[in-house]
Amino acid sequence: MLLACYGQADVVGDAVRAALAQTYSPMEILISDDASPDATFERIQQAVQGYRGPHHITVRRNSENLGISAHFSQLAQLAQGELLIVAAGDDISEPQRGERLVAHWLSHGKKPDLIASDLLDIDAQGQVHAVLTHTHLDDWSVARWLQARPWLVGASHAWSKRLFDRFGPMQRGAEAEDQIMLLRALLSGGATTLHEPLVRWRRGGLSAKRRVPDLATLRAAMARGNRATLSALQQHLTDAAICNQSDLIKAALRSELARAQYTAAMLDPEASAKNAWQTFVGASDVALGLRLRLLGYTRLPWLYDPLIRLKAKWKISRHPDAANRPAL
Structure with a gap:
């Protein structure tokens, strides 16, 4: 699990605790702060303090801000596992998320290079409002992607590590990695959707509209x-x-x-x-x-x-x- 964090001091503890509570075991969990200007890294350290569970935990911090695409690429290169589960510091993974994603991947013979699962829409207080259903990706091709982009949220994705072995790291500068990684998957082993809500997706992140004053x-x-x-x-x-x-x-x-x-x-x-x-x-x-x-x-x-x-x-x-x- 790649838990990428930045400027999420108020909520990152929930994301870390959700990662530590994963029922799939053993799991390698990389928790990384992208040089946050607030207390995000300190809250991460507090959340993992005293952990004695089955997962292998690495807590790290970048010396400079890399941005989303480069940060996830960095973590993918550090990871040892075949399947990389994406997590954001302001969202909450359900305890069975890793277990269900691995089972889905294995049931497809490890062929898909990207798995998207559905989400639970939560507000700033964590209250659930709706289930958000991803576009069904199993029958998508490169040609279809070029005609129209499917609706998907990168914070609920899992990727095969072989995507990075083949394409290398994503270049620095992209604010969202979801469509980049989907096209990579469609160019390779394909993508699939697991229609189970496995991530509590918090409003107020990058998808929130900001009022422009001038x-x-x-x-x-x-x-x-x-x-x-x-x-x-x-x-x-x-x-x-x-x-x-x-x-x-x-x-x-x-x-x-x-x-x-x-x-x-x-x-x-x-x-x-x-x-x-x-x-x-x-x-x-x-x-x-x-x-x-x-x-x-x-x-x-x-x-x-x-x-x-x-x-x-x-x-x-x-x-x-x-x-x-x-x-x-």
Whole structure:
């Protein structure tokens, strides 16, 4: 089990205790803090103090923040087992999670390279609100993935370690590893879904929508998210080349890559008005609405900033999050 933690001091103890309570045995549990600025690492140490159970526990801390993709890659390289169970520091694994995932993998002859299980939607206090069902992945292919991405949450995944043996570590910069690892699996042994809720998925993590108070904050958030998108797209292309699928995947991702490159160019703080206009005119393969919006954000801030501030002031806070979970 790879328990990756960052900035989760208030809840990480629950995640650690859930890992230690796994009924599958023996299990190697790597608990790693990605250079959190708060007391996350100290809370991890407190939660494991005095543990005398059957699992082999490693507690570690990075000297610098690596980010999600590089952090999980680091842990995958350190792990000894064949099956890697992903866990996040703000979620809670059910005690039987490891046992059920291993049984599911063995029943499929260890062929799938990714297993996704369903989730329990919990609020900040830990109260369960619903069961969240993953897309059924057993019949998914690379071609289908290129047409539309399935709904899935990386915090409930398990991966075969051979994915890292074949593709190597994920490059630094991607904020989410779920689709990266799914495409890797589809390029290899395939993926499967275990329709049992084995993770209590806490609201307020990366999937939570954040209120944007002004244009400067919005632009910074867009730039950060777009850098992650570019990193993930580059990872897809790199992985495709390893499997001799470059032409197919490059063609399918062309429009996504064009949008991301356009967004990066327009949000570049060093870009002049002339360069921005040339980028706008030259990006004919990017939707006009996005082109106009980014042109306005960067070249007409006096118009857009008041509108965004007004929207933030009157915005209703009870709305679905980025995973489309309904407001509580």
